[in-house]
Every structure is written in structure tokens, then in C-alpha cells.
Amino acid sequence: MASSVAIFTSEGNAHLIVPEDERELAAATSSARLIPYSSVTLQHLTSAAEAIEGPLSETLSSIGLTGRAGARVGVQMKQGVQPASYAVSTLFRGSLNQTLARIAPRLELVPCDDLFEREKSIRTPVELNLMRHAMKFAARGFHEAPQAISHTADEHAVAALVQGAFEASPLPPEIQRSYGFFFCMSGPNSATASAAYARTRQRAIADGDLVMIHANTCCDGFWTDLTRTYTAGEPSTRHKEIRAAIFQARAAALAAIRPGVPAREVDSAARQVMASHGLGEAFRHGLGHGVGYAAANALALPRIHPESPDILLEGMTFNIEPAAYFDGYGGMRHCDVVAVTSTGVEVLSEF
Amino acid sequence: MASSVAIFTSEGNAHLIVPEDERELAAATSSARLIPYSSVTLQHLTSAAEAIEGPLSETLSSIGLTGRAGARVGVQMKQGVQPASYAVSTLFRGSLNQTLARIAPRLELVPCDDLFEREKSIRTPVELNLMRHAMKFAARGFHEAPQAISHTADEHAVAALVQGAFEASPLPPEIQRSYGFFFCMSGPNSATASAAYARTRQRAIADGDLVMIHANTCCDGFWTDLTRTYTAGEPSTRHKEIRAAIFQARAAALAAIRPGVPAREVDSAARQVMASHGLGEAFRHGLGHGVGYAAANALALPRIHPESPDILLEGMTFNIEPAAYFDGYGGMRHCDVVAVTSTGVEVLSEF
Numbered sequence: 041m042a043s044s045v046a047i048f049t050s051e052g053n054a055h056l057i058v059p060e061d062e063r064e065l066a067a068a069t070s071s072a073r074l075i076p077y078s079s080v081t082l083q084h085l086t087s088a089a090e091a092i093e094g095p096l097s098e099t100l101s102s103i104g105l106t107g108r109a110g111a112r113v114g115v116q117m118k119q120g121v122q123p124a125s126y127a128v129s130t131l132f133r134g135s136l137n138q139t140l141a142r143i144a145p146r147l148e149l150v151p152c153d154d155l156f157e158r159e160k161s162i163r164t165p166v167e168l169n170l171m172r173h174a175m176k177f178a179a180r181g182f183h184e185a186p187q188a189i190s191h192t193a194d195e196h197a198v199a200a201l202v203q204g205a206f207e208a209s210p211l212p213p214e215i216q217r218s219y220g221f222f223f224c225m226s227g228p229n230s231a232t233a234s235a236a237y238a239r240t241r242q243r244a245i246a247d248g249d250l251v252m253i254h255a256n257t258c259c260d261g262f263w264t265d266l267t268r269t270y271t272a273g274e275p276s277t278r279h280k281e282i283r284a285a286i287f288q289a290r291a292a293a294l295a296a297i298r299p300g301v302p303a304r305e306v307d308s309a310a311r312q313v314m315a316s317h318g319l320g321e322a323f324r325h326g327l328g329h330g331v332g333y334a335a336a337n338a339l340a341l342p343r344i345h346p347e348s349p350d351i352l353l354e355g356m357t358f359n360i361e362p363a364a365y366f367d368g369y370g371g372m373r374h375c376d377v378v379a380v381t382s383t384g385v386e387v388l389s390e391f
Numbered sequence: 392m393a394s395s396v397a398i399f400t401s402e403g404n405a406h407l408i409v410p411e412d413e414r415e416l417a418a419a420t421s422s423a424r425l426i427p428y429s430s431v432t433l434q435h436l437t438s439a440a441e442a443i444e445g446p447l448s449e450t451l452s453s454i455g456l457t458g459r460a461g462a463r464v465g466v467q468m469k470q471g472v473q474p475a476s477y478a479v480s481t482l483f484r485g486s487l488n489q490t491l492a493r494i495a496p497r498l499e500l501v502p503c504d505d506l507f508e509r510e511k512s513i514r515t516p517v518e519l520n521l522m523r524h525a526m527k528f529a530a531r532g533f534h535e536a537p538q539a540i541s542h543t544a545d546e547h548a549v550a551a552l553v554q555g556a557f558e559a560s561p562l563p564p565e566i567q568r569s570y571g572f573f574f575c576m577s578g579p580n581s582a583t584a585s586a587a588y589a590r591t592r593q594r595a596i597a598d599g600d601l602v603m604i605h606a607n608t609c610c611d612g613f614w615t616d617l618t619r620t621y622t623a624g625e626p627s628t629r630h631k632e633i634r635a636a637i638f639q640a641r642a643a644a645l646a647a648i649r650p651g652v653p654a655r656e657v658d659s660a661a662r663q664v665m666a667s668h669g670l671g672e673a674f675r676h677g678l679g680h681g682v683g684y685a686a687a688n689a690l691a692l693p694r695i696h697p698e699s700p701d702i703l704l705e706g707m708t709f710n711i712e713p714a715a716y717f718d719g720y721g722g723m724r725h726c727d728v729v730a731v732t733s734t735g736v737e738v739l740s741e742f
Contacts, residue, residue: 041588041687061586080587080689082676085698087690089470119440120482124475126588127572127607127614128685131471134485196562204555211547213593219572221478235412236431237392237477242564256478263478324433334479336392338431339438347436 042122043079043088043130045096046072049103057095059088068216069260075099089135097143106144113140114152123263123334124221161330161341162355167262168379171332171357171388174259175266175377177218179391181206182268185253189245189270199224199240202253220257220264226250226272230371234324234363236336247273250370256335263335265359266389267375282364282372285317289362290374293327293344297378297385303342303350310362311346322364331377332357356380357388393473394430394439394481396447397423400454408446410439419567420611426450440486448494457495464491465503474614474685475572511684512692513706518613519730522683522708522739525610526617526728528569530742532557533619536604540596540621550575550591553604571608571615577601577623581722585675585714587687598624601721607686614686616710617740618726630723633715636668637725640713644678644695648729648736654693654701661713662697673715682710682728707731708739 041062047055054072063076075098079091100106105113115137122129137149163171184205188198203222211218223238226245230252238254245251249272257264271279289310296309307327314323326348330340342350342358356379363373376389392413398406405423414427426449430442451457456464466488473480488500514522535556539549554573562569574589578600589605596602600623608615622630640661647660658678665674677699681691693701693709707730714724727740 059586059588061583061588064583065590080677080696082697085690085694085696087470117485119438119486120484122473122480122482124478124480126687127475128687129473129475129480131473131482133471134468134488135470137485197559200555200558203558204551207551207554207558208548211593216592217590221570232412232415235410237410237412239416239568241567242562326431326433336477336479339436343436345431345436346433 041126041128041130045092045136047099047103053103055099055103057092057099065216088130089132089139093139093143096139100144100147105147107146109146110148111146112148112150114155115140115149116153116156117151118153120153121334121337121340123258125258125261157341160333162353163332163357163379164355167332168355168357170260170262171264171377171379173212173215174218174257174262174264175389175391177209177211177259178206178220178255178257178264178266179389180209181222181255181257182253182266182391185268186270189251189272192245194242194244195224195226195229195240196242198245198251198253206255206257216260218257218259220255222257223254225252225254225371227370228368230269231365231367231369233371233373234365236338245272248276250279250372252371252373254373254375258335262332264389265331265335265361265375265377267361267363267373269372269374279372281317282319285314285319286362286364286372286374288317289313289323290360290376293360293362294378294385294387297352297380298383299352299354299380301352303344303348303352304346306352306360307344307346307348310360314362314364319364322366323362324365325361325363328359328361330357331359352380354380354382392477392479392481396443396487398450398454404454406450406454408443408450416567439481440483440490444490444494447490451495451498456498458497460497461499462497463499463501465506466491466500467504467507468502469504471504472685472688472691474609476609476612508692512681513704514683514708514730515706518683519706519708521611521613522615522728522730524563524566525569525608525613525615526740526742528560528562528610529557529571529606529608529615529617530740531560532573532606532608533604533617533742536619537621540602540623543596545593545595546575546577546580546591547593549577549596549602549604557606557608567611569608569610571606573608574605576603576605576722578721579719581620582716582718582720584722584724585716587689596623599627601630601723603722603724605724605726609686613683615740616682616686616712616726616728618712618714618724620723620725632668633670633723636665636670637713637715637723639668640664640674641711641725641727644711644713645729645736645738648703648731649734650703650705650731652703654695654699654703655697657703657711658695658697658699661711665713665715670715673717674713675716676712676714679710679712681708683708703731705731705733
């Protein structure tokens with residue numbers, strides 16, 4: 041429920057102050073030293089912000105931070121994102137920094153947002169494997185999509201069938217949690233899906249409509265960001281042309297990906313293909329952004345965007361989402377998640 | 392995606408600075424004056440925190456707040472909660488207060504957390520109706536539970552079937568969004584479900600196990616917090632005794648609810664019944680807490696808890712969750728959501 045506090049030392053040790061209720065899950069998915077705490081109990085109406093004060097103080101003291109003059113702690117101070125890790129998440133807001141200032145007044149708090157974003161952009165082999173799992177589970181929802189679209193009348197019903205297929209698919213025993221969201225946007229609603237905010241409505245799907253299925257699902261903390269677009273009924277010649285352009289743009293982007301390449305060149309490779317098909321204006325957003333600890337965060341590194349200053353590094357994972365949108369008519373997008381390998385690219389969502 | 396900023400004036404006007412992508416949804420579900428903004432575009436890698444600065448400055452200026460000496464703005468500074476409104480939520484963290492200090496240096500920022508929590512604890516008739524809808528939709532998942540438990544082998548499969556029934560149920564045309572989470576905890580796993588953090592595992596369900604289904608679902612911004620407990624196969628005499636005690640405790644709690652009553656008396660009414668059945672120690676948590684804008688927040692008003700200072704008011708909505716937990720064996724909980732009426736109580740989740 042996001043009410044944990046993680047402390048990383050420069051020696052590479054991790055300490056995790058975690059609610060007692062979530063200790064089992066933390067132990068199964070993290071190698072950090074766990075310091076459990078309880079907030080609300082039958083005896084006390086204590087908030088998490090209050091309950092972490094003691095454990096936080098002890099932990100800082102145990103690693104020699106409270107007494108030392110000139111000690112510095114990096115904390116996140118800028119805008120960030122919180123993936124839906126549960127029905128509700130705890131926000132410490134400014135209270136965490138206030139607590140730090142109270143229990144360790146000699147500590148200097150410095151912003152660590154940029155460092156943290158860079159660290160979060162690179163996957164370890166274990167994390168990469170969880171992402172492969174996540175894509176495989178999400179694929180089971182997409183496998184249901186053509187049948188769902190041909191048999192149902194509206195976006196809500198299609199989304200439910202696809203989501204249901206995802207939920208019902210069995211998991212390997214080592215996976216702790218797999219959950220997420222599938223959205224369906226059809227006809228004119230798919231034209232406005234250029235934005236980060238996908239949403240299923242109750243629109244009746246008509247024959248010939250473009251029907252976009254978008255998924256953000258999570259496997260033990262690692263997210264997918266996937267889109268496939270279908271036609272209700274037979275694809276028109278125009279649909280086939282747009283699809284061919286999108287797949288050509290995707291291939292150009294994939295061919296450009298390897299360590300050391302500026303992210304904007306990957307965007308450019310796809311964008312040039314779209315423009316050559318007369319779809320430059322219809323491709324309204326950047327080609328991609330970092331995907332892993334969260335989905336649908338256009339500012340996660342690396343930003344595959346015309347204005348991006350980012351350079352691709354081995355282990356980075358991001359999406360590639362060439363698309364074309366036509367107001368009042370519809371949109372087509374094909375969004376995959378890829379990883380940068382030592383020599384090129386691995387498509388994690390090959391389905 | 393929680394990247395909106397709401398401004399309420401003392402005259403009762405509401406201004407909502409909202410991402411362009413979410414404007415349609417905001418217009419359908421809010422009467423606030425909408426001020427749309429765009430963050431990341433094809434031209435700029437602008438964060439929401441940066442993009443709101445202009446609209447926020449203009450809005451504060453338009454309501455005469457930036458120039459006036461002594462003007463005060465309440466902002467949330469303490470721990471709070473963020474319901475899962477999407478796959479990812481934006482956190483402004485401390486950046487919003489920094490922006491305010493920069494664009495309106497004469498404004499005094501004061502904490503408004505407690506005022507806000509009190510206001511959020513009371514439902515309008517429109518909101519109450521959305522909560523009735525939310526409970527009805529969640530009930531469709533629970534209707535599937537007995538069959539799912541009798542036909543499947545493990546917690547994951549049961550949760551998927553129940554979630555699927557919820558997802559697939561049709562919605563009235565006026566509802567914009569209905570989504571959420573169903574969890575299944577069986578046998579010893581249900582014993583640890585006394586905590587706020589419910590979680591489905593892959594445990595094989597055995598004949599005679601207690602099987603708890605917990606739901607947190609959302610209908611256009613209003614949440615459910617519901618639990619039902621079943622037996623796999625035939626309930627034992629002991630199961631029947633515990634169930635009878637829980638329903639007697641529930642009845643005692645419901646009979647105690649009306650405006651003006653201290654919330655701790657409602658807890659006490661249920662707790663005495665549980666104790667009279669020898670289940671005092673097994674009932675490990677408070678009887679309930681506010682439910683509405685979020686679920687599973689034990690600090691939402693009114694706190695139905697032995698130490699609660701809260702007084703019930705007409706329009707408050709909260710859960711009533713008498714329960715008994717036995718380590719290593721199992722747990723039984725029956726959680727409903729209720730509303731305080733002018734003379735007593737309405738059970739919103741009568742199914």
C-alpha cells in the first residue's frame with residue numbers, strides 16, 4: 041500500500057521499513073533488510089507517518105547517519121508517479137521530510153529524483169525476467185480480443201472479456217501477484233487515445249470500426265504497457281495501409297535500438313517512416329518512454345521523443361508505440377515493450 | 392491519473408486544473424469550472440508539475456488571491472491516501488507547495504488536512520447514489536463466489552472467476568467507470584486477513600477451509616470495501632457458531648447507528664457480542680472506518696474503533712466488519728458498507 045520507506049546506503053545495502061501486514065510479500069520479493077512496523081492497531085489510531093518515526097530513527101542511527109556532521113540523505117522532492125500497487129496507496133506527502141528533519145536535524149536532505157530515475161531505468165536480469173512474465177500474462181488477454189470484438193456489442197463488454205481471460209490464466213507458482221487493467225476504445229474514442237489516459241466507455245461498436253485494446257498490467261511490481269488495434273469485421277484497404285506503415289515504423293525503430301544510441305534517433309527512425317506514408321501529422325506523440333516500475337509515465341527514462349536528451353543503455357526497458365489518430369474517425373496504435381541488449385534489442389512482447 | 396489540482400473558495404466555488412486528456416471525464420462527473428492543461432506534448436517534455444504552474448497562477452489571480460495581503464490557502468501536508476484511480480497516479484510530492492510559494496509568495500499556506508477529512512466523510516445524495524451503484528456492481532462478483540469456490544482448486548482461480556463476473560456485468564449508461572479488485576484468502580491465509588492488506592495467493596483450497604472473498608471496487612470515484620466468507624464444502628458446527636456470532640455483532644452495531652452517537656459505541660456494541668461468544672480476542676481490529684473516496688483506509692472518518700473520538704453525522708458512510716481470526720487455521724469476516732440516515736442506518740450492501 042506504498043506505506044514503506046526504503047533506505048539505500050552508498051555501500052549498497054538496502055533497509056526496508058515495511059508494514060507488518062506486507063512483510064510476507066516483501067520477504068518474497070526483496071533482498072532488503074526488513075524492519076516491520078504496525079500503524080493502526082486495536083489499541084491505537086496511529087498513522088503510518090507516525091508509526092515509521094521510531095523504526096526510521098533506529099535505522100538511521102544503526103547506519104551511523106544521525107550523529108555524523110555533514111551526513112546527507114537524498115529524498116524524492118519532485119513530481120513522481122505511483123503505480124496502482126493496491127486499491128489504495130499511502131501518500132506521505134511532505135510529512136516524511138518533516139519527520140526526517142525532526143529525528144535527524146543534522147542530516148542534510150538533498151533531492152535525489154534524477155539519480156533515482158536513472159537507477160530505475162535499468163533492469164537486472166531478475167527484473168527483466170519478471171517483465172517477460174508480465175508480457176506473457178498480458179498476451180493471454182490480447183489472445184481473447186478478436187473473438188471478444190466479433191461477439192460483443194460495446195467497449196465495456198469487450199474489455200471485460202479480455203480482462204477476464206487475463207485474470208483467469210494460470211500463473212507459475214513463484215509469482216506472487218499479477219493484476220492490471222485492460223481498456224477498449226473504438227471508433228472516434230480510439231482517435232482520442234493518443235493521450236496517456238486510456239479509458240473504456242460504453243460505446244456500441246459498429247462494423248468497420250477501429251477497436252483499440254490497451255493494457256497496463258503488473259507482475260510482481262513490473263508493468264506492461266501494450267496496445268493492439270483490430271478492425272470490427274473486415275479491415276478496409278485504408279486500415280491495411282495504416283497498419284503496414286505502423287509496422288514499418290516499428291521495424292525501423294527496432295533496427296535503430298542499441299546501447300549508445302540517442303533515444304531521439306529511435307523516435308526519428310519511426311517518425312520518418314510515418315511521414316513517408318503521409319501519416320506524420322497523425323502520429324501525435326513520442327514513440328515511447330521507460331516502462332518497468334510503472335506504466336504510462338511519459339517522463340520515465342529513456343524518453344523516446346524528438347526532444348529527448350537520453351542515451352540508450354543496456355538493460356533499459358521502454359515501449360515502442362507507433363500510431364496514427366484521425367479525429368472523429370479512429371486511431372490505430374501498436375505498442376510493444378522492448379529491452380536494450382548488449383548488441384541491440386529484445387522485444388519482450390512478441391505476440 | 393491524479394494530476395489535477397482542485398481549488399475551493401470560501402464562497403463555495405470549485406476550480407479544477409485538469410489534464411486535457413481527462414477533460415471529458417471531469418466534465419461528466421464534476422460541476423467544477425474546468426481549466427485544462429497539457430503536459431508532455433510532441434514539442435515539449437514538460438512535467439505536470441511544470442505545466443500546471445501557468446493555469447494555477449491564472450486561477451489564483453482570477454479569484455483575487457495572489458495580490459491580497461494576508462490571503463491564506465489550505466493545502467494537504469500530512470499523510471493521506473490515493474485510491475487506485477488508474478494504472479498510475481501522479482504524485483506532486485513537495486513540488487506543489489514549492490510552486491505555490493514561487494507564483495504567490497504572499498500567500499500563507501496552512502494545513503487543511505483535518506478540515507478536508509471531515510468534509511470528505513459526508514456524502515451528498517448524488518454521491519450516496521453512486522455508492523449504492525458501486526455496491527450493486529460488486530455484489531455481482533460475490534454472487535459468483537459460491538460456485539467458483541465449489542468448482543476450482545486454488546485462490547487465484549476463485550478470485551479470477553469472481554472478478555470476471557464483476558467485470559462482465561452490464562452498467563447503466565450514465566456510469567463512466569467501474570473497476571476494482573477482488574481477493575481470495577483461504578484457510579490459514581484468511582487468518583492473516585485481519586490486516587488492511589488483503590492478497591490472493593496460489594494456495595490450493597481444501598475441503599472444510601474458510602474462504603474469504605474481499606472486494607475493493609470503484610464506481611465513478613466511490614469505493615466499496617466488502618467481505619464475505621464461505622466454507623469450501625459443508626460448514627462445520629464451529630463455522631456456523633462463528634457466523635452466528637458475527638451476524639449478531641453486526642445487528643448490534645447496526646442498531647446503535649444514528650446521528651450524534653459516538654463512533655466508539657458502535658464498535659463497543661459489536662465487540663461485546665463477540666466477547667460474549669468467547670470471540671473477543673479473535674476480533675482483532677476496529678469495527679470499521681470511513682469508506683467512500685477511498686477504501687481500506689483505517690484512518691478515514693468516522694473511525695469505528697475503541698479509541699475513536701468521532702461522532703456519527705448524517706451522510707457519513709463507513710464499513711462494519713465484525714470478524715474472528717484464528718492463527719494457522721482461518722478467519723471469518725463479514726464486511727458491509729452503511730450510511731448514517733437522519734434517524735438511523737441504511738445498509739448499502741444488502742446482498
